[in-house]
Amino acid sequence: MAGNEHFRQLLKSGNLKSTKHRNAILEALEKNDVPLTAEELYLHLKEDGVSISLSTVYRILETLVERNLAARFNLPDENKAVYELKHDQHRHHLLCVKCRKLLPVDGCPLEAYEKLLEDRFGFTVKGHQLEVFGYCADCSEKRDSK
Amino acid sequence: MAGNEHFRQLLKSGNLKSTKHRNAILEALEKNDVPLTAEELYLHLKEDGVSISLSTVYRILETLVERNLAARFNLPDENKAVYELKHDQHRHHLLCVKCRKLLPVDGCPLEAYEKLLEDRFGFTVKGHQLEVFGYCADCSEKRDSK
DNA sequence: ATGCAAATGCGAATGATTCTTAATAATATT
DNA sequence: AATATTATTAAGAATCATTCGCATTTGCAT
Ligand SMILES: [Mn+2]
Ligand SMILES: [Mn+2]
Ligand SMILES: [Zn+2]
Ligand SMILES: [Zn+2]
Numbered sequence: 001m002a003g004n005e006h007f008r009q010l011l012k013s014g015n016l017k018s019t020k021h022r023n024a025i026l027e028a029l030e031k032n033d034v035p036l037t038a039e040e041l042y043l044h045l046k047e048d049g050v051s052i053s054l055s056t057v058y059r060i061l062e063t064l065v066e067r068n069l070a071a072r073f074n075l076p077d078e079n080k081a082v083y084e085l086k087h088d089q090h091r092h093h094l095l096c097v098k099c100r101k102l103l104p105v106d107g108c109p110l111e112a113y114e115k116l117l118e119d120r121f122g123f124t125v126k127g128h129q130l131e132v133f134g135y136c137a138d139c140s141e142k143r144d145s146k
Numbered sequence: 147m148a149g150n151e152h153f154r155q156l157l158k159s160g161n162l163k164s165t166k167h168r169n170a171i172l173e174a175l176e177k178n179d180v181p182l183t184a185e186e187l188y189l190h191l192k193e194d195g196v197s198i199s200l201s202t203v204y205r206i207l208e209t210l211v212e213r214n215l216a217a218r219f220n221l222p223d224e225n226k227a228v229y230e231l232k233h234d235q236h237r238h239h240l241l242c243v244k245c246r247k248l249l250p251v252d253g254c255p256l257e258a259y260e261k262l263l264e265d266r267f268g269f270t271v272k273g274h275q276l277e278v279f280g281y282c283a284d285c286s287e288k289r290d291s292k
Numbered sequence: 293a294t295g296c297a298a299a300t301g302c303g304a305a306t307g308a309t310t311c312t313t314a315a316t317a318a319t320a321t322t
Numbered sequence: 323a324a325t326a327t328t329a330t331t332a333a334g335a336a337t338c339a340t341t342c343g344c345a346t347t348t349g350c351a352t
Contacts, residue, residue: 017318017329037235038309053332058309060330074220075168076275079227080308094269099330103267113255114278131278132260134231136213137268163298163349199301204340206299225309226339267335 014067025060026049026085034102035081035082035093068075075102076133098143103136160213170196171206172231175216180248181239191263221248222279242282244289249282 007026008018016022028044036044042057045083061083064070072081087146094103115126135143153172162168172227174190182190188203206217207229210216219228221241233252233271240249281289 019318019330021331051332053334055310055333062310069235076219076273080273081225084164094263094267094271096269097272103269105263105267109259109262110255110278116255117240117251117278119342121240121251122286123242123249123278124281124286124289125278125279127222128276128278130244132256132263132269132271132274134272135270140268140270143270165299167300201302201341202300209299278331289333 009134010069014064016063016067020050021045021052021056023062024048024052025057025064029083029085034104035073035075035084037080037082038082041083056098057067073129073131092130092132094136095131095133096139097133098135098139101136156215160210160215162209162213166189166204167198167202168195169209170194170198171210172202175229175231180250181219183226183228185226187229187288204209221277237258238276238278240282240283241277241279243279244281244285248286261282 004023007023007078010026011018018059024045024139025041028041028048032044038054038057038061041061042054044050045057061070061072065072065083068086070083070085071081075093077097089106090108090130091106092102092108093103095101096103106128110128110130114128119121148210151167152170155170157164157168160161170191171187174187174194178190184200184203185205188198188200191198191203197213206236208216211218211229214232216229216231218229220227223243236254237250237252238254240251240269243246254276256274256276260274263269264271
């Protein structure tokens with residue numbers, strides 16, 4: 001219950017009531033530090049003794065995304081959405097197609113490209129979605145030795 | 147039935163039989179030049195008088211992706227997959243969040259970034275998924291005048 | 293033309309996500 | 323602290339996208 005006040009503030013900033021479930025989801029998202037599916041969150045909470053309905057997990061996530069406190073996107077070759085907290089520092093991820101591990105990478109290589117798109121196409125860029133996939137260091141090694 | 151031989155070759159290159167349905171889907175994908183959902187393809191074929199089962203559409207698309215003749219991915223805020231032919235020139239898309247129009251953009255700004263990731267993380271990059279979203283030229287104008 | 297493997301139709305099954313409604317909990321007010 | 327107001331939640335049904343199973347048809351090599 002330490003950083004609880006932190007979440008309360010965050011929720012207030014989005015005009016949202018501070019509830020046990022919302023706090024628990026924010027905490028799980030913060031603790032894990034990689035994008036998670038609704039069901040993964042549901043199971044994590046359950047393990048932590050927080051009883052919650054799966055549809056509530058979905059509803060809370062939807063709300064967080066709406067209020068711009070979280071982001072929702074799809075990983076390559078997954079037919080379910082994952083969610084992560086919006087960080088102060090915008091980030092992307094490396095997805096290992098073999099072991100499915102996710103490696104967060106801070107920073108973004110696209111500022112210049114977005115300017116170019118605005119100039120060339122008259123498009124007003126609001127954001128982007130970038131996921132890089134391949135083999136992580138561990139899985140690359142194994143592949144080499146073949 | 148003009149460029150039909152073209153598709154026949156393409157399919158042969160993937161060890162696939164040339165069928166009416168596969169040719170029709172390749173043709174629809176080529177003609178439209180933007181990523182389409184399975185259902186959109188299904189409806190396009192229907193309009194062109196090609197009777198096909200929706201599950202066959204899914205199966206054909208799955209096969210094309212498997213043989214690396216097509217790509218499957220998700221657009222931001224859509225809970226369904228879209229498909230497009232693999233082009234000689236790798237491309238990305240601008241998605242207008244207002245009118246949902248898609249604008250293909252040839253070329254890719256990520257070569258240098260991927261090298262950097264390989265160096266810094268020992269990750270072997272196999273590919274990426276990048277979609278940029280915002281307001282298209284038309285929708286930007288309307289927004290300005292508010 | 294014949295045979296066989298591959299492709300398809302069609303409906304059922306599955307999986308993810310959203311919706312509906314009644315019950316409950318969080319804040320504002322007294 | 324009790325009450326009123328309103329947002330939130332549980333539970334399961336409903337919906338939507340996608341995959342599966344199996345009987346039938348089709349493409350293609352011989
Ligand atoms: Mn970025
Ligand atoms: Mn690219
Ligand atoms: Zn790996
Ligand atoms: Zn637009």
